Amino acid sequence: MINKQVINIALAADRNYAEQVITLIKSVCYHHKNVRFYLIQQDYPDEWFDALNKHLVKLDAEIIPATILDSFEFDSILQKHITQASFYRYLIPKIPEERILYLDSDIVVDGNIEEMYFSDFNEKYAFAVEDMYISHTKHCYMEFPEMKPYFNSGVLLINNKLWQEYDLFEHLIQTTKAYPKVIYGDQDILNILLKNKWEILSNVYNYQTGVMYGSLPVNKNLSNEEILEKYQKQAKEVQPKIIHYTSKYKPWLNNEYFVLLREKYWFYYQLSWEEIKKHHQEFFV
Numbered sequence: 001m002i003n004k005q006v007i008n009i010a011l012a013a014d015r016n017y018a019e020q021v022i023t024l025i026k027s028v029c030y031h032h033k034n035v036r037f038y039l040i041q042q043d044y045p046d047e048w049f050d051a052l053n054k055h056l057v058k059l060d061a062e063i064i065p066a067t068i069l070d071s072f073e074f075d076s077i078l079q080k081h082i083t084q085a086s087f088y089r090y091l092i093p094k095i096p097e098e099r100i101l102y103l104d105s106d107i108v109v110d111g112n113i114e115e116m117y118f119s120d121f122n123e124k125y126a127f128a129v130e131d132m133y134i135s136h137t138k139h140c141y142m143e144f145p146e147m148k149p150y151f152n153s154g155v156l157l158i159n160n161k162l163w164q165e166y167d168l169f170e171h172l173i174q175t176t177k178a179y180p181k182v183i184y185g186d187q188d189i190l191n192i193l194l195k196n197k198w199e200i201l202s203n204v205y206n207y208q209t210g211v212m213y214g215s216l217p218v219n220k221n222l223s224n225e226e227i228l229e230k231y232q233k234q235a236k237e238v239q240p241k242i243i244h245y246t247s248k249y250k251p252w253l254n255n256e257y258f259v260l261l262r263e264k265y266w267f268y269y270q271l272s273w274e275e276i277k278k279h280h281q282e283f284f285v
Helices: 017-030 046-059 084-094 160-164 168-178 185-193 208-215 223-237 261-271 273-283
Strands: 007-012 035-041 062-066 101-103 108-109 127-129 151-159 198-201 243-244
Touching: 007 017, 007 084, 017 035, 017 046, 017 108, 017 261, 017 273, 035 046, 035 084, 035 168, 035 273, 046 062, 084 101, 084 151, 084 168, 084 185, 101 160, 108 261, 151 160, 151 185, 151 198, 151 243, 160 168, 168 185, 208 223
Parallel strands: 007 035, 007 101, 035 062, 127 198
Antiparallel strands: 101 151, 108 243, 127 151
């Protein structure tokens, strides 16, 4: 990679999400150069990384396997409704970078995000976007009566220097063990530990499509058609740069319901590496 400011992106997924990981990487590379991806994983073969890097090197990018050699840390915190891969992001402090953007795998990047990525942390541990559903519902615990503002953990701009100094990995593991029955798993744990330590980002940087399926009070008098129209209009106004396909309705599934902005996912999915390279030649000096 050339010596310019590098965007470090952490991904975490098991082999079942390989197709979505590649689609996400394509979307990032379509809009950026000088990107270093770290994939926290346990079951991807070396050949997968070798094949992908043959394409990425032509785009001034690379992907590095952050391989979990021993998963014993996760054995005691697994929950029935949360997969082990969901806890992989706990390992981000072990990545040797001071600034990292974490992205869930059910995401595509639909614009340039450098301005956000290089924001001044001002001693904050992270930048994140409020959860578009939970922020409008009652959500708290006896031990934690005040959980608002509450962020969606699918997009986190991480001050990894502070995460490392605070030994956040150990705090995450111990807090997860102490509160095994939290509803939203690792997302709840992150919100508990980072209370008053994070900065709110615009939902341009984590537009959550699943909000239209939640039974929010503001939508209770609207028909399904009116709800769809409302969020289509909202998405057009927001013009999100990071689209997050929250909820069980994903663009790659044969859904019974409409998936907002599903065409964006398929645009990046079908892009060839040659098309991305050609785009670079036209738009990057």
